[in-house]
Amino acid sequence: MRFFRAVVCAALFAIVLATGCGQGSREEQGTEATETSSPVSESQARQETTLENETAPAPGDEIADGEVTEAPFTAAPEMSGGSEGAADSIQEVRFGKHEGYERAVIGFGSRGAPASQVPSWSLSSPTGEGYARITFPNLDGASETEGVLGGSILDNFYVVRAPGGGVFVDIFATGAFQYRVVELSAPGRLVVDYRPASVSLDFPIPAQAERTVLFQPRAGEAIASPLRLSGYSRNFEGSNIIVLSDPGGNVLSRGTALSNDWAETWGYFETLLEFAPFEGEATLRVGSRSPRDGSFEGVEVPVGYAGGQG
Amino acid sequence: MSEGYYPYYPASSSNFTAANRPTSNSIDGIVLHVAQGSWSSALNWFKNPKAQASAHYTIRSSDGFIGQSVLEKNIAWHAGNWNYNKASIGIEHEGYVDNPAWFTEAIYDSSAWLSAYICIKYGIPIDRYRIIGHNEVPDPYDLTSYGGATNHGDPGYNWNWYKYMSYVEYYANIMLGY
Numbered sequence: 001m002r003f004f005r006a007v008v009c010a011a012l013f014a015i016v017l018a019t020g021c022g023q024g025s026r027e028e029q030g031t032e033a034t035e036t037s038s039p040v041s042e043s044q045a046r047q048e049t050t051l052e053n054e055t056a057p058a059p060g061d062e063i064a065d066g067e068v069t070e071a072p073f074t075a076a077p078e079m080s081g082g083s084e085g086a087a088d089s090i091q092e093v094r095f096g097k098h099e100g101y102e103r104a105v106i107g108f109g110s111r112g113a114p115a116s117q118v119p120s121w122s123l124s125s126p127t128g129e130g131y132a133r134i135t136f137p138n139l140d141g142a143s144e145t146e147g148v149l150g151g152s153i154l155d156n157f158y159v160v161r162a163p164g165g166g167v168f169v170d171i172f173a174t175g176a177f178q179y180r181v182v183e184l185s186a187p188g189r190l191v192v193d194y195r196p197a198s199v200s201l202d203f204p205i206p207a208q209a210e211r212t213v214l215f216q217p218r219a220g221e222a223i224a225s226p227l228r229l230s231g232y233s234r235n236f237e238g239s240n241i242i243v244l245s246d247p248g249g250n251v252l253s254r255g256t257a258l259s260n261d262w263a264e265t266w267g268y269f270e271t272l273l274e275f276a277p278f279e280g281e282a283t284l285r286v287g288s289r290s291p292r293d294g295s296f297e298g299v300e301v302p303v304g305y306a307g308g309q310g
Numbered sequence: 311m312s313e314g315y316y317p318y319y320p321a322s323s324s325n326f327t328a329a330n331r332p333t334s335n336s337i338d339g340i341v342l343h344v345a346q347g348s349w350s351s352a353l354n355w356f357k358n359p360k361a362q363a364s365a366h367y368t369i370r371s372s373d374g375f376i377g378q379s380v381l382e383k384n385i386a387w388h389a390g391n392w393n394y395n396k397a398s399i400g401i402e403h404e405g406y407v408d409n410p411a412w413f414t415e416a417i418y419d420s421s422a423w424l425s426a427y428i429c430i431k432y433g434i435p436i437d438r439y440r441i442i443g444h445n446e447v448p449d450p451y452d453l454t455s456y457g458g459a460t461n462h463g464d465p466g467y468n469w470n471w472y473k474y475m476s477y478v479e480y481y482a483n484i485m486l487g488y
Binding site: 211234235236237238239240256258259261262264267288289290291292297 | 355363460
């Protein structure tokens with residue numbers, strides 16, 4: 001994947017891909033052979049990479065007019081595309097399983113009806129990470145906000161209110177992956193394919209619980225004060241609690257963070273936590289206490305101290 | 311006014327405790343919240359069993375429209391403190407604590423009318439000991455903290471308590487015929 005030596009591809013061409021076939025919790029249905037696709041943006045083309053052992057189109061794919069230039073899988077850290085104002089919401093995220101790769105299809109809405117084009121998007125796939133983040137700066141909401149894709153490489157997804165406006169979709173993998181992105185129109189959909197890569201991730205997958213996902217820090221990370229925490233949640237009224245405890249269970253520090261949403265989509269939060277030096281393995285808990293009885297629900301990650309002797 | 315008078319958007323039964331108040335538990339207070347979100351998204355999320363939270367009422371900012379998610383006889387999960395849940399009615403308000411523009415005249419007026427009605431119905435004294443903010447609910451795990459177990463800060467410093475309580479008293483007097 002991204003650890004492969006990448007070379008810049010000259011261009012990507014019009015692609016017609018079927019989105020049918022597969023297994024999984026939300027399966028793509030039908031071949032949609034008559035749909036049209038649009039080329040990815042120039043910036044995307046510049047960043048597109050070609051890779052060794054490129055796969056041929058999957059047997060399940062049906063190609064309109066017999067013309068196809070299969071988009072190569074890539075490890076490019078960034079991509080972008082879409083048309084500004086083409087949609088206002090995410091209507092659904094579907095899953096399809098193909099020979100050698102798995103597919104997530106994001107469907108869009110515009111004023112309550114399916115959008116005909118894909119809205120503006122930018123994709124970030126940080127090196128060594130087990131996820132890709134697709135930001136849609138002009139979208140306001142989503143009918144579907146999370147789901148288990150249940151594939152061998154595509155794991156799950158979250159729709160999150162972006163801190164700078166719009167929403168982003170995090171698509172998690174079960175391990176290292178390569179990806180490719182294709183835009184489909186009429187109706188507008190963004191197709192994201194993952195295939196496994198034979199390398200290891202550099203970072204653990206972010207800790208996830210029922211209503212909390214913690215992006216920073218990661219399990220096993222050595223932390224220093226002040227610690228920048230970030231993640232997203234669906235906790236009541238967007239309120240999250242943070243507790244750092246030493247190996248003996250004594251509280252080293254506690255704080256709160258307010259998410260920018262919780263009721264319509266997952267809400268992003270970010271805060272700083274200050275704490276005194278400690279020794280050994282501490283435990284960071286981020287989440288919420290139940291509005292019913294106060295019981296804790298959230299993520300719990302072990303962390304070390306990065307500031308030398310505690 | 312009978313129970314369920316307001317437009318009813320029932321919360322999932324996974325998000326509240328069925329009860330028979332005030333027979334099973336007395337109702338002696340009101341807890342005010344700010345949703346950190348829109349009226350419709352809060353009502354919709356309370357319908358989702360994953361929410362594990364609810365409020366009895368949610369009031370819309372633009373026009374004061376009241377939606378009911380949990381019947382008053384049942385125990386909504388809103389306070390982050392079981393004793394307060396058992397004995398209170400939870401009222402959500404559309405908006406964000408940091409943006410006073412959401413706290414319109416309509417939302418004060420409608421919420422105060424509702425609080426006055428609840429106070430009279432259950433014999434709750436109209437004062438700041440019985441009508442409190444979420445940020446005034448004790449943390450059951452830390453007696454030095456408030457805002458329930460997750461230390462919520464709503465309705466926040468932009469909420470005009472003086473105005474609100476004066477409206478509650480005004481409507482209570484009207485309802486009592488004074």
